[in-house]
Amino acid sequence: MIGTRLPSIDLPLADHAVIAAYLAASGDDNPLHRDPCAARSAGFADILVPGLLIMAQMAEHLRAWPRCQEIVQLQCRFVEPVPVGTRLRCDGRIVATAAVGLTVVRLTAAQGRRILILGEATIRLA
Amino acid sequence: MSARIDMSALRSVGVFPVTVEAGRMRHFAAAIGVIPDEAGPVPFAFPVSWLSNPEIRAALEAELQRDAGIAGDVLPVHLDQSIALAEPLRVGEDYLLSLAIEGPDPRGIVQITGQITGPDARALGSLGLRLALVALDDARTANRTGP
Numbered sequence: 001m002i003g004t005r006l007p008s009i010d011l012p013l014a015d016h017a018v019i020a021a022y023l024a025a026s027g028d029d030n031p032l033h034r035d036p037c038a039a040r041s042a043g044f045a046d047i048l049v050p051g052l053l054i055m056a057q058m059a060e061h062l063r064a065w066p067r068c069q070e071i072v073q074l075q076c077r078f079v080e081p082v083p084v085g086t087r088l089r090c091d092g093r094i095v096a097t098a099a100v101g102l103t104v105v106r107l108t109a110a111q112g113r114r115i116l117i118l119g120e121a122t123i124r125l126a
Numbered sequence: 127m128s129a130r131i132d133m134s135a136l137r138s139v140g141v142f143p144v145t146v147e148a149g150r151m152r153h154f155a156a157a158i159g160v161i162p163d164e165a166g167p168v169p170f171a172f173p174v175s176w177l178s179n180p181e182i183r184a185a186l187e188a189e190l191q192r193d194a195g196i197a198g199d200v201l202p203v204h205l206d207q208s209i210a211l212a213e214p215l216r217v218g219e220d221y222l223l224s225l226a227i228e229g230p231d232p233r234g235i236v237q238i239t240g241q242i243t244g245p246d247a248r249a250l251g252s253l254g255l256r257l258a259l260v261a262l263d264d265a266r267t268a269n270r271t272g273p
Contacts, residue, residue, distance in 0.1 A: 012159030025153035027178025032201060042201060051204050056158040056171035059209075063170060071170050075208035075254075 001103070006065050006092035011057045011109060014049040015085050022053045044081065051078035054088065054117050058107050061090050062121055069126040072102060076119040086111055098122050136239070139185050139225040144176045144242075146217050168215040173242060173253060174207065176223055186238065189227055190259075203258040205235070211242075211251035220245055223253075234259040 012018065023034055031038035032048050039047045055076040062068055082088070088109045096104040107119035152162035155169050176182060215221070222243045229236040240253035 018157060018159075021153065022157035025150060025157045026175040027183075028175075029178070030202060030204075032203075052171060052174055052207060053158060055207060056154075056169055059170035060158060060160050063167070070214070071211070073208065073210040074170060075206065077206040078204055 002094050002096065004067075004094045006062065006090075006105070006107075008089060008091045009061055011054065011061070011088045011090050013085065013087060014053055014082075016047070019047065019049060019053065019084060022050060026050070026052070028052070045083060047084050049082040049084055049086065051076065051082070051117060054082060054109050055119065058090055058092075058109055058117070058119055059121075062092060062105065062107065062123065065092075067126050068105075068123045070124040071121055072124060073122040074107075074119060075121075076107075076117055078116075079118055080114070080116045082109075082111075082116050086116070088116065092121075095120075101125070136226045136228045137189065139182075139189050139227050139238075141222055141224045142176075142179065142182050142185070143220060144173075144179065144182075144223045145220045146172065146215050148217050150175070151217055164217045168217060170211070171209060173209060173211075173215065173223075173240075173251070174255075177238070177240075177253075177255075182223070182225065186225070186227065190230075190236065199261065201260045202236075203260050205256040205258055208254040209251070210253075213250060215250075221250065230259055 019033060028050055033050050036046055059074055063071055088111060090109050092105050092107040094103055095106045098104050101124055102122050103125050105121045105123055107121060108115045109117040146168050148164050151168055151172060154172055154175060155162040158169060160169060224241045226239050236257045236259060238255050242251040244250050
């Protein structure tokens with residue numbers, strides 16, 4: 001079981017419109033995600049994708065995996081800022097067993113070989 | 127940005143009523159690329175959006191400003207996030223979110239924790255996140271000199 005991989009997918013692209021929709025739905029008003037001037041003044045070329053938006057996409061990819069009956073816990077580390085429009089690939093694999101009936105899945109969202117978000121989920125297998 | 131040094135103790139921010147409002151859940155699901163379905167499971171990351179509820183945000187900001195001395199041009203940079211749910215949340219259901227805050231530590235890192243309980247006071251899950259409070263001048267410098 002350890003080493004079993006989730007299907008690798010391209011996460012839905014987070015462009016300006018998607019980020020705007022996410023900010024409206026989530027209530028997040030961090031200027032780095034909504035204001036290009038604020039992002040530029042902080043040294044970025046444009047707004048950044050909210051890490052939570054990507055984390056939410058990763059969670060739903062995991063939940064859609066037929067072998068995942070239920071996500072019990074998910075933690076993500078936002079390793080690097082993600083510029084708007086970055087194409088991200090989500091991969092995952094089982095790395096450990098946890099308490100009875102629970103399994104640990106390592107998740108990544110990467111641009112090429114560069115991991116931008118690193119996650120670890122505890123799931124109940126179907 | 128200024129920060130007191132003795133900020134290691136966990137401080138309660140309050141207990142807030144929260145809900146999985148159907149319209150907000152639909153918009154949240156659509157924004158993350160999921161086909162909204164009120165009969166289906168609530169997006170796993172949805173509870174984090176409660177932290178942006180006006181009364182919760184105001185309480186968190188007040189806590190930081192009053193007890194941590196945070197003010198001025200500071201960017202909250204999200205370092206990590208955890209979500210744990212003992213059972214899926216339900217659309218239309220009311221919950222309570224108990225929030226506590228720790229920090230900032232000398233590096234300007236704040237930890238926020240939340241406990242989710244159901245209407246029957248059962249513990250259903252938790253949230254945890256760390257924010258780095260970065261002075262705007264520091265952010266400019268870091269991003270000019272970073273890799």
